Amino acid sequence: MKKKVLAFLLVVLMITAVLAGCSGPKNQSTPQEGVGGEKSGGILNDYFESDPNGFDVQESTLIVSYHLARHIYSTLLRYKGDTLELEPELLAKMPEISPDGKTYTFELKKGIKFHDGTTELVADDVKFTIERMLDPKGKGMSKWLFEPILGAKAFMEGKASSLEGFKKIDDYKFQIILEKPYAPFLHNLAVPAASIYSEKLVKAAGDNWSLNPVGTGPFKLKSYVPNTEIVLEKNPYYFEEGLPRLEGIHYRIVPDATTALMEFENGTLDVCLIPVNEYQRIKDSGKYEILEGVALNTYYFIMNLSDPMWSDVRLRKAVAMAMDKEKLVEALYGPRGSVAKSFVTPGIPGAYEQGTGPAYEYNPEEAKKLVKELGNVGKLQAWQWGGERISDANVAIQAMLKDVGLDLEITIMESAAFRQARSEGKIPASYGNWWADIPDPDNYLYTFFARTNQMSSGYKNKEIQDLLEQARYEVDMEKREELYRKIEDTIIQEDVAIVPLFHLKSLLATQKNVKDIILHPTGVNIYTYAYKE
């Protein structure tokens, strides 16, 4: 009997030893100093909540895919540091724009190599990339980026075999001609979905391209285990000397936010998005760096003007004045949020400055008067995008409306059903948020209030919708700004089609030895200049 017990203990001991051997520190490397005295080195341990399911950024609009694309591929233009100022990335200099605002002349940097170390980037690759996105047989999800190009429509409909608006001058120079002048066009080229692919390498990879991406970006894909991890390593052929500074990035897929926070506090993750209710504790611990950055977003309450329930402007005005935004943002997001006075996020060229804007101030007395004037409006309806219970934000909105005598009922719609109803213009009202694709008022106002009605606003104001079309194509920046002011003022003050509530900052906690991560306002964090001490 004793022998049996002894043998059992021995087995347990052996198993424990084997298991213990499986763990231990990994992903560590010593930081080094570069030629210019700049520090570099380290492998960054990061995570995503969901798997990107491949690396073809033309087939995804997920922020995860954008972040990966920013590091695996390059775009013609990019944003300088954490600003909204464009600078050349694959280009040798900023493009020249013709006086009529329709012809853009580009020149690529010479000698840019893809990750294979032999394929060089040429103008044909740019043409191939654009045509691949617009291909009617393809799965390009961001066709809107290149739609302003002359002949894009015919190409997308399969009526043309080549894109009329792309003119190759030589291997490094080319022109893009637009159908109409479109002021934000250069911003479109800086969106990660506009990353430039190699014609030769994409064709060689065929259907495997999405899982075997080869770009010109600072990192290249080393390994990918679906739903488990993505490992990037430094691209030795990267065209900017001394970059990237990290040796690599190790992303894990951690779907649960609480688990990710525990991994971060355990030191197994280097960065972490902090849940709002944990912000103060993490900050007060003093153990971590907290990075804060401006982010291009607006949280709002939108009402469908084509829905008879919401058609009376006095009702919408009462809703706008019933919202105590200060209390709302404080309760929901604490120091991460700031009250919104406009729909277009401050910081965007042409937008109102922070703290100014056309939105109605909190005025419950006036709201009550309007409700009284309206008489019995019955039960109002709004939908919620997914979730198992009514969100805290919606509960707060319900309570604020109740205070002025309005009864709002919230229906939870599963996300896919919500999206379908939204595309059909069938959502009566909803609390939501918009994270801009590009820093331009058009990306907010046209998306929500143009005749396409893609966000279920039900907006029908001919004059404003004509102005939205006019502003898109206006090249005089001052005139454009004036047009957008008029549009936004009318939509928010006169028509009360949307109630801007608040904007959120980006917040990221990092371990103390992680340096120089850039939180960009577009929501895509940049690790090209980051390193670990």
Add this chain to the structure above:
Amino acid sequence: MAGYIVRRLIMALPVLVGVSLITFILLNVVPGDPVLEMMGKHVDPLTLEKVREQLGLNDPLYVQFGRFLFNALRGDLGKSFKTGQPVTKMIMDTFPTTVKLALSSAFVAIIIGITVGIISAVKQYSFFDHAAMITALAGISAPIFWVAVVAQLVFGLQLKWLPISGYSSPKHMILPAVVLGIRFAASIARYTRSAFLEVIRQDYIRTARAKGLAERAVIFGHALKNAMIPVVTIIGMQISGLLTGSLLTETIFAIPGLGRLSIWALSNRDFPLVQGIVLFTAAVFVIGNLIVDISYAFLDPRVRLQ
């Protein structure tokens, strides 16, 4: 025996077709457009229509279902709308992980559950019995995410004995297997106890004791095998359930299993993937039940497979 298995498998076919049909109808009835989910927020109506045509979603529903069935019979479950990968490959990529988690948690559960169940029955109304049954009740009632988070906090973050999440080594499987196994152990313990109590009051047990057999021989030689029949049924059902994925455990511990894949497929309205997973899940249950039925014959010679 072989004839019995073949007959049971043939009988399973209508079940699988029925399950597929119900899933197909439900997917087409609930709101949510798969192409809209696939193409994102900026998609134009022209592209939407083209993609819908390419995927065969404009065909009449009976044609779509017929195509699915015809291909499924040839072992082809189609390609995922979202990733373009074969559905069979996506299921088979995640299934081994789910099997590992299911079997390791079943192992934990069976060892703890049966042992506690037997001791409780043998020492009925003792302190151990009361304590074990209260613990079992708590184990069944405690929400799994709560148990998981507490386990992560204590054994991962505070004691640093085990990894908090992930899937890269056997050590990573210990916490999820135990968390999932505890709940499963609790119900096995309760079933084992009641089955055992019933058996040890039988005449043949009294006879065994009367003829002077040692208590150990009475319990393990006579009572255990007979008490196991209802317990095996429960274990079989629960393992089948575990093999179809444990969403919460997989999410909290970041394990890439079938549970997470199912939810992902459903929220993306990835019709072929949802259909494939449901069909696969149904097949797992059918086979699981068959194995349980076959095991009866080994446990109880009176049972004949016909």
